[in-house]
Amino acid sequence: MPRMTLDLRLPDGPFAxxxxxxxxxxxxxxxxxxxxxxxxxxxxxxxxxxxxxxxxAGAHEVRAAAGDLxxxxxxxxxxxxxxxxxxxxxxxxxxENLAAVGAPWCVSELATRRxxxxxxxFFQPIxxxxxxxxxxxxxxxxxxxxLPGRIVAxxxxxxxxxxxxHVLEVMARAIDLADVPCVLDLGHLYSFQLCRGLPPLAxxxxxxxxxxxxxxxxxxxLDRRWGPALYRDAHGAxxxxxxxxxxxxxxxxxxxxxxxxxxxxxxxTVGRVKDQLRQTRAAVRPLLExxxxxxxxx
Amino acid sequence: xSLLEQMQAVxxxxxxxxxxxxxxxxxxxxxxxxxxxxxxxxxxxxxxxALLTLGRWWQPRFPGAVESLTGAxxxxxxxxxxxxxxxxxxxxxxxxKATAFVLGALDLAERGRLGDAPWLEDLLAYEYxxxxxxxxxxxxxxxxxxxxxxxxxxxxxxxEGGRLARRVVALTVAWPVGAWHEGTVxxxxxxxxxxxxxxxxxxxxxxxxxxxxLDALTLLAAGRDDKAIADKVGKKNASRLLGWLRDAxxxx
Numbered sequence: 237m238p239r240m241t242l243d244l245r246l247p248d249g250p251f252a253x254x255x256x257x258x259x260x261x262x263x264x265x266x267x268x269x270x271x272x273x274x275x276x277x278x279x280x281x282x283x284x285x286x287x288x289x290x291x292x293a294g295a296h297e298v299r300a301a302a303g304d305l306x307x308x309x310x311x312x313x314x315x316x317x318x319x320x321x322x323x324x325x326x327x328x329x330x331x332e333n334l335a336a337v338g339a340p341w342c343v344s345e346l347a348t349r350r351x352x353x354x355x356x357x358f359f360q361p362i363x364x365x366x367x368x369x370x371x372x373x374x375x376x377x378x379x380x381x382x383l384p385g386r387i388v389a390x391x392x393x394x395x396x397x398x399x400x401x402h403v404l405e406v407m408a409r410a411i412d413l414a415d416v417p418c419v420l421d422l423g424h425l426y427s428f429q430l431c432r433g434l435p436p437l438a439x440x441x442x443x444x445x446x447x448x449x450x451x452x453x454x455x456x457x458l459d460r461r462w463g464p465a466l467y468r469d470a471h472g473a474x475x476x477x478x479x480x481x482x483x484x485x486x487x488x489x490x491x492x493x494x495x496x497x498x499x500x501x502x503x504x505t506v507g508r509v510k511d512q513l514r515q516t517r518a519a520v521r522p523l524l525e526x527x528x529x530x531x532x533x534x
Numbered sequence: 535x536s537l538l539e540q541m542q543a544v545x546x547x548x549x550x551x552x553x554x555x556x557x558x559x560x561x562x563x564x565x566x567x568x569x570x571x572x573x574x575x576x577x578x579x580x581x582x583x584a585l586l587t588l589g590r591w592w593q594p595r596f597p598g599a600v601e602s603l604t605g606a607x608x609x610x611x612x613x614x615x616x617x618x619x620x621x622x623x624x625x626x627x628x629x630x631k632a633t634a635f636v637l638g639a640l641d642l643a644e645r646g647r648l649g650d651a652p653w654l655e656d657l658l659a660y661e662y663x664x665x666x667x668x669x670x671x672x673x674x675x676x677x678x679x680x681x682x683x684x685x686x687x688x689x690x691x692x693x694e695g696g697r698l699a700r701r702v703v704a705l706t707v708a709w710p711v712g713a714w715h716e717g718t719v720x721x722x723x724x725x726x727x728x729x730x731x732x733x734x735x736x737x738x739x740x741x742x743x744x745x746x747x748l749d750a751l752t753l754l755a756a757g758r759d760d761k762a763i764a765d766k767v768g769k770k771n772a773s774r775l776l777g778w779l780r781d782a783x784x785x786x
Contacts, residue, residue, distance in 0.1 A: 319538050355627045357587045367537050396579045398544050462578035
């Protein structure tokens with residue numbers, strides 16, 4: 237059973253104590269969707285999760301335009317699975333962006349785009365070993381201590397799992413050791429289960445769901461051209477798989493400290509954003525209806 | 535193997551899936567980790583990622599070269615060969631200096647994997663200058679000097695000063711690289727020609743002309759007048775060439 241009483245030390249603000257609702261993850265550099273238009277059209281989202289690629293000007297711009305809309309921040313440069321990461325420059329950028337957005341936490345996937353001096357064209361997800369979990373925990377602890385908010389670890393997408401453990405085992409070890417909250421990206425979890433031929437929620441019963449403050453869903457494509465199904469994390473450029481929406485409906489009520497459900501909509505048309513908001517809100521309707529009126533923006 | 539070395543091994547395997555058996559044969563703790571890899575899945579991921587890298591990193595900057603190379607190798611095999619080549623390890627960022635692509639393609643040609651491709655260096659040099667060499671210079675960004683020495687050295691000359699309004703590079707080629715770059719099919723015998731290229735307002739301006747253009751550019755850089763150029767290349771040729779260079783804002 238998840239422990240309700242775990243103190244996640246979330247900074248004061250809208251996400252500190254209650255479920256805020258369903259938000260959208262935006263890339264400030266994207267023309268599609270243009271986040272300003274999403275604001276103007278008053279679509280039924282409760283917050284933005286902001287992805288700036290490290291450029292703090294974008295963080296300031298969203299903060300200034302968003303009024304009292306709550307914001308979260310998603311980083312992609314901390315590389316918390318690489319021994320010795322992050323660099324001081326990456327940490328400084330995350331600190332600056334997090335402060336500019338005014339978010340209570342910074343989401344970072346347990347993955348890297350960089351090995352030594354080499355930039356990778358694709359995320360390499362955490363290896364599924366004890367050692368990888370320990371290294372990630374050590375890095376997460378240092379990052380957490382250095383940020384003005386919490387670091388929140390996210391399970392990465394998989395096309396090729398390497399190592400004997402289940403991703404939820406590795407993630408649980410890392411976040412328990414580091415004592416940090418986490419995001420469960422349900423599409424990413426589905427990608428892993430596909431690789432191992434497991435049911436969508438396999439491994440979840442032993443996972444510390446009390447550490448989950450946020451759930452992610454996003455569009456994806458399954459590429460079967462070469463035989464095995466390869467999950468391509470397409471975000472707003474594709475539909476959310478029905479399996480992932482079903483997972484959301486089952487997992488969300490089991491996370492006692494859940495604060496946010498984020499749809500990552502980069503590259504989506506406004507029409508698709510609307511569709512995905514409708515689908516996602518329907519999947520977590522009981523949680524939305526239980527919110528106190530003051531919190532229910534949408 | 536340290537954790538970082540294991541991660542680097544995985545990165546290499548996704549680019550060279552054929553190495554898996556040798557790594558497993560080496561035995562030890564690391565082999566135990568790598569033994570969890572599904573070989574069929576590794577092969578599928580390698581093919582998909584190689585194609586995506588080809589499409590994202592290289593196709594937009596080297597459309598003619600990629601199209602031409604896939605005449606010799608199926609696109610999937612070409613992509614795998616490029617990401618698996620030793621030169622790939624030298625890529626900076628998304629291969630911003632084109633080191634991995636150009637050296638990888640030249641290496642494939644040297645090893646005979648592209649069949650007879652006498653046009654390859656001309657085409658690579660042309661597309662390199664258009665998409666990498668000139669734009670990076672205009673932005674004050676460094677280029678791969680060793681690559682340029684190998685690819686451009688024998689076929690380019692730089693001109694500046696005199697009557698030239700800006701620095702101009704003249705690329706001498708035998709093949710219709712401009713048409714191949716644009717995707718317009720052009721079957722013709724090799725015939726030497728010059729592409730004069732220069733950055734104008736963040737874009738690359740171009741004049742394609744017969745080889746005597748090199749003489750004209752030499753005289754322009756020396757500040758010589760139209761008559762001197764006409765004496766050297768002929769009145770009609772000089773008139774046409776000077777008009778093209780003016781239109782391209784390479785001379786005032």
